């Protein structure tokens with residue numbers, strides 16, 4: 144030991160925290176949690192201080208106990224000299240009893256440091272944790288089909304030995320796997336005998352709560368009926384290195400130093416990170432414990448633009464935030480903001496700011512420009528032409544302007560939706576500036592075909608439309624984005640020219656290096672990180688691409704095309720954003736329970752989705768380790784009756800903080816109805832506006848669009864009736880424009896999918912009259928199992 148005696152500070156002491164240790168700590172009494180916080184602060188200063196009474200546990204070469212207060216002791220693994228790992232905090236009466244139950248080591252497959260208190264796990268198995276939200280007023284639902292009852296694919300290995308009797312076998316959840324097979328998946332070895340004895344899902348959930356995270360993930364996946372090979376491929380392989388010949392990198396189970404460096408389940412504690420865990424519980428964990436797959440994406444060096452996709456709740460935003468912090472930590476000192484963090488709309492940008500502040504503090508925030516993408520475009524345009532004084536309008540308002548124009552001109556060959564789309568996607572989308580350019584413009588994927596004379600008519604209407612906006616002092620956000628893109632592209636050209644000139648002038652023997660002119664001209668940002676990438680338009684991408692130099696780590700995008708709710712289909716490659724070879728996918732949901740995920744995925748009903756780059760994406764491997772109640776589906780005779788159902792359900796969730804409960808509906812009027820019905824029942828509710836929840840108090844109520852990026856413990860999606868979801872007008876496209884019809888249906892599905900995946904613990908879906916056709920797959924017998 145390097146210490147010099149009580150009270151004397153030792154050389155740098157590292158105190159780390161093992162993932163899951165916090166789970167035990169936060170369950171202790173608040174006063175003890177406070178004492179742990181103080182303990183770690185003091186311990187880092189000097190572990191040798193007399194008050195800690197640091198003692199090695201009998202029979203354990205690395206395990207030590209230290210005094211937290213009179214009653215409690217911290218258990219610490221000594222990794223090396225003054226490198227300590229906090230693994231548990233226990234009542235002193237429980238520390239020294241039955242010491243054999245404490246096991247620790249380096250997992251021979253994953254290389255992670257693992258600590259298991261067999262007694263805690265066994266108690267967890269006997270007293271499983273209950274789902275956090277109360278069940279909705281019960282409608283009997285069929286028992287979940289046992290995954291093991293389903294036939295398994297051929298590829299799955301069969302157990303080599305059949306333990307126990309046939310009757311026992313049937314009852315045991317993992318009877319078809321051998322201990323070797325489980326160990327090969329990286330299941331913590333000391334737990335395998337217990338795992339092989341588990342007979343109920345509740346026992347399994349109890350075990351998963353305290354077992355090393357990877358063990359829980361593997362077991363729940365197997366229990367879901369995922370074939371062995373797939374679990375190996377999706378859950379274990381990403382954590383193990385592979386040599387060129389395909390064999391696994393061997394793990395040296397005695398090399399603790401390497402294990403510490405490799406192990407993402409171990410973090411260095413500082414006051415801030417421990418405090419965020421202690422004070423925010425599970426809500427604060429994301430700041431401290433990244434999943435190994437998340438961690439890799441955050442810290443990887445990319446040779447160009449990179450993209451992370453993944454289903455809802457898989458931590459894409461968390462990865463984006465950590466990535467921003469990682470990039471900032473690597474910046475040379477300065478006062479500028481070379482990192483841009485952007486997203487689709489204002490309230491999402493506000494949320495990113497709050498979360499980044501909480502992750503990185505003011506020092507990180509000081510180097511990052513956080514703004515939503517239309518605001519950024521507006522800024523660029525205003526810089527180039529200050530004081531234009533135009534009012535900006537969105538797609539919905541632009542559509543109203545088109546309707547008005549058609550009404551005034553008496554034009555009825557084209558409908559407003561078609562013209563608005565043509566203007567957005569083709570004319571603005573391809574920066575078409577003249578009639579002749581429009582004659583040559585590509586219209587692939589636009590569905591309805593148009594002849595040359597049609598194009599002449601449309602162009603004329605488009606010109607009248609722009610004049611109309613001009614005269615009314617209006618400008619659409621799409622126009623602004625397109626103009627901003629052109630301005631930024633022009634700026635990039637100037638930067639490139641200047642650089643070329645400088646290089647020529649700086650040639651050997653040339654002393655006339657350029658000075659002064661245009662020295663102000665630089666790329667706006669060095670790094671750009673984009674959240675909700677699926678909803679950005681081609682113009683946004685062109686603008687962003689031009690804003691950063693084409694260098695390593697320039698663009699980092701996260702998004703999920705299954706959640707696209709604005710009509711912005713893009714092929715990034717064609718816009719100069721080349722992500723090929725730098726794409727990754729997250730598959731583990733931290734937000735939603737397995738049961739809700741399954742239903743939400745059914746809502747998409749096998750529809751195809753793109754990968755932002757001309758290929759396809761899917762939710763293969765998308766999973767959750769959280770379990771809870773199945774979503775509850777319920778119909779009423781009328782909207783009035785449905786409002787009663789909603790109020791009843793909200794009341795039944797009285798034990799959940801009101802702000803953690805939300806009601807989502809298809810239209811604004813319906814949102815108003817819900818707010819007033821809840822008010823009549825004495826329940827405070829607040830509407831979510833474009834700036835987020837107004838006032839923030841009470842149950843949050845809003846239209847589906849407003850729920851993007853949010854999350855709640857309990858959610859009701861009301862009004863999921865045929866005619867409302869999708870809107871009945873959508874089917875009008877079926878006969879006139881099939882492509883458009885498909886697009887609209889896909890968008891409506893995505894909207895419902897986004898809403899359903901905001902729920903963390905409980906989801907209720909209601910309708911009146913007939914249920915939406917999108918609910919069909921959920922209502923099929925056994926669909927939610």
Ligand SMILES: Nc1ncnc2c1ncn2[C@@H]1O[C@H](COP(=O)(O)OP(=O)(O)OP(=O)(O)O)[C@@H](O)[C@H]1O
Pocket residue numbers: 425426428429432433434437453454455456457458459460461462703706732733734851852853854900
């Ligand atoms: N490593 C982690 N540890 C603990 N919690 C996590 C972790 N990663 C994500 N979470 C939690 O999961 C939830 C979802 O994360 P996040 O919002 O980043 O997901 P997302 O993929 O961006 O979701 P969506 O696409 O639905 O907006 C959040 O509550 C977040 O705190």
